[in-house]
Amino acid sequence: MNRRQFLAVAATSGITFALRAGERKLRVAVIGHTGRGNYGHSLDTMWLHLPETEIVAVADADEKGLAAAQKKLKLDRGFRDYRAMLAEVKPDIVAIAPRHIDQHRDMALAAIESGARGVYMEKPFCRSLAEADEIVAACERRNVKFALAHNYRHHPALPVVERMVKDGAIGQLVELRGRGKEDERGGVLDLWVLGSHVFNLAHHLAGNPLACTAKLLQDGRPVVRADIQDGGEGVGSVAGNELHARFEMERGVPVLFRSVRRAGSKAAGFGLQLVGTKGTVDLRVGMDPFARLADKPIGPSGPDVLKQVNSQEPAGRDLLAAIRDDRAPLCDARAGRVTIEMICAVLESHRLGGQRVTFPLQTRQNPLTLLGS
Numbered sequence: 001m002n003r004r005q006f007l008a009v010a011a012t013s014g015i016t017f018a019l020r021a022g023e024r025k026l027r028v029a030v031i032g033h034t035g036r037g038n039y040g041h042s043l044d045t046m047w048l049h050l051p052e053t054e055i056v057a058v059a060d061a062d063e064k065g066l067a068a069a070q071k072k073l074k075l076d077r078g079f080r081d082y083r084a085m086l087a088e089v090k091p092d093i094v095a096i097a098p099r100h101i102d103q104h105r106d107m108a109l110a111a112i113e114s115g116a117r118g119v120y121m122e123k124p125f126c127r128s129l130a131e132a133d134e135i136v137a138a139c140e141r142r143n144v145k146f147a148l149a150h151n152y153r154h155h156p157a158l159p160v161v162e163r164m165v166k167d168g169a170i171g172q173l174v175e176l177r178g179r180g181k182e183d184e185r186g187g188v189l190d191l192w193v194l195g196s197h198v199f200n201l202a203h204h205l206a207g208n209p210l211a212c213t214a215k216l217l218q219d220g221r222p223v224v225r226a227d228i229q230d231g232g233e234g235v236g237s238v239a240g241n242e243l244h245a246r247f248e249m250e251r252g253v254p255v256l257f258r259s260v261r262r263a264g265s266k267a268a269g270f271g272l273q274l275v276g277t278k279g280t281v282d283l284r285v286g287m288d289p290f291a292r293l294a295d296k297p298i299g300p301s302g303p304d305v306l307k308q309v310n311s312q313e314p315a316g317r318d319l320l321a322a323i324r325d326d327r328a329p330l331c332d333a334r335a336g337r338v339t340i341e342m343i344c345a346v347l348e349s350h351r352l353g354g355q356r357v358t359f360p361l362q363t364r365q366n367p368l369t370l371l372g373s
Contacts, residue, residue, distance in 0.1 A: 029091035034065020037098025040122035100234030125336035147329035157299030170276030186261030207250025212345035216240035225372035
């Protein structure tokens with residue numbers, strides 16, 4: 001499938017964008033942080049391939065990293081302080097690229113308050129529901145269009161899968177089964193970093209979460225306060241190298257999620273299965289084909305499609321269209337908050353001894369910080 005064919009498919013999903021006559025290019029400022037999350041997956045370079053945008057500046061607190069970013073993005077203007085950049089440049093769009101999420105709240109609020117019309121940020125969203133609440137409120141106050149880099153929400157095979165399920169191709173949908181990458185990060189760190197992709201897809205397909213029951217294990221035994229440590233990648237407190245969770249969802253189809261350290265494989269794993277009475281659709285994040293039924297590809301597939309989805313360009317075009325049409329992006333701040341709430345619900349259920357917890361959660365901080373208190 002070539003680029004022209006891909007964009008034709010993308011158009012059916014409403015993710016194309018083009019400047020209208022007389023419109024100027026939207027000015028993009030990029031925030032990165034070399035050594036502290038860097039620039040995510042193409043969140044800096046994607047704008048070079050969107051003719052409707054131009055990158056005007058980049059900020060990176062690391063001196064060598066800043067020089068490298070300026071060279072890569074072909075920029076004269078570089079800043080060590082992203083706040084100074086935002087104040088001086090006053091961009092239309094801010095790309096928040098670092099993967100370490102302990103910086104996301106401050107960067108997001110600074111971008112929103114700078115007068116930017118749109119923000120595109122690497123996932124996961126942020127460290128807690130309290131932070132998510134702040135960002136959502138700021139976006140609504142300033143009417144800023146905020147999009148998260150859950151790029152597989154924009155895969156052109158996804159609408160095909162949804163039509164198949166609606167038409168009964170796999171019979172009655174009985175449950176969704178999600179797994180993390182289950183590498184060395186398996187368990188709670190995997191839940192945060194990779195599980196966010198799975199939960200974003202599950203939320204889209206099954207509706208809002210209503211309740212969760214879960215347990216966390218460390219080497220086969222229940223997680224206790226002494227197991228808590230800093231998880232790395234800016235996620236904060238984590239504990240457990242194995243977890244199992246069950247969600248009750250708005251549309252009546254339960255979502256199951258598990259992550260076990262070193263249990264993943266390229267043959268089966270990271271993604272979401274749609275289990276029906278007559279068959280199972282397998283959605284594999286980061287793989288081609290993204291969707292398959294009985295090992296047969298569903299919808300558009302091939303290296304060109306995978307490259308486009310991983311480039312973030314379809315999501316970028318959706319953000320541009322959301323700004324112009326004054327609508328929410330497909331994966332906006334509210335959807336990002338739901339993803340974080342599903343993650344935190346797993347931790348909260350375990351904290352309460354595996355109890356069923358309902359949404360919205362009353363605990364708005366990382367529940368592990370309250371474990372055993």
